[in-house]
Amino acid sequence: SQTIHQWPATLVQPVGSPLSLECTVEGTSNPNLYWYRQAAGRGLQLLFYSVGIGQISSEVPQNLSASRPQDRQFILSSKKLLLSDSGFYLCAWSVRTGVLNEKLFFGSGTQLSVL
């Protein structure tokens, strides 16, 4: 069966510090991978998605970047965190098929607090 691991579960970082959140998927190959952010009282916002190794699409201009060094590994990074980067970050994956109806599977999330 497929599983998705996301860590850490919680993180408190000072403003200006770097960030690295990691997500890995097991039990499947060649998945679509996604990073979402959920701010308090707001819906999930898609930050990045990837359809393959080294292929990253950014949905919104921001202080963050993403990388996919391996097929089932997705990393969210920042060189210098801002207060506005605080939020709940969720990694997700979907099976890449020929039709646009893939179901999304989410990780357990990382609560990031930038102080």
Add this chain to the structure above:
Amino acid sequence: KQEVTQIPAALSVPEGENLVLNCSFTDSAIYNLQWFRQDPGKGLTSLLLIQSSQREQTSGRLNASLDKSSGRSTLYIAASQPGDSATYLCADGLTGGGNKLTFGTGTQLKVEL
């Protein structure tokens, strides 16, 4: 730009009650709509996925319907239980938009004993 709205934002019901959660979207050119459940501080769990060609999907006590022409979807929960307490989110994907979903802000449900 697709906008997804969920009403009500919060709902409290007694155990055993049947209830309906609402989701509306502005662009009817969707290829699917999904309902998710989120427990506090946790990730999302997919409940039901309705493809654009379908009218409804059922799983146990859950039934989701889709009316593209009116831009609405509903999630019906029968015989609610305290374990159903969670935030329920709907999300849709636009045709031609890949698998990029637009999420609503959710309905926070509390089922009381």
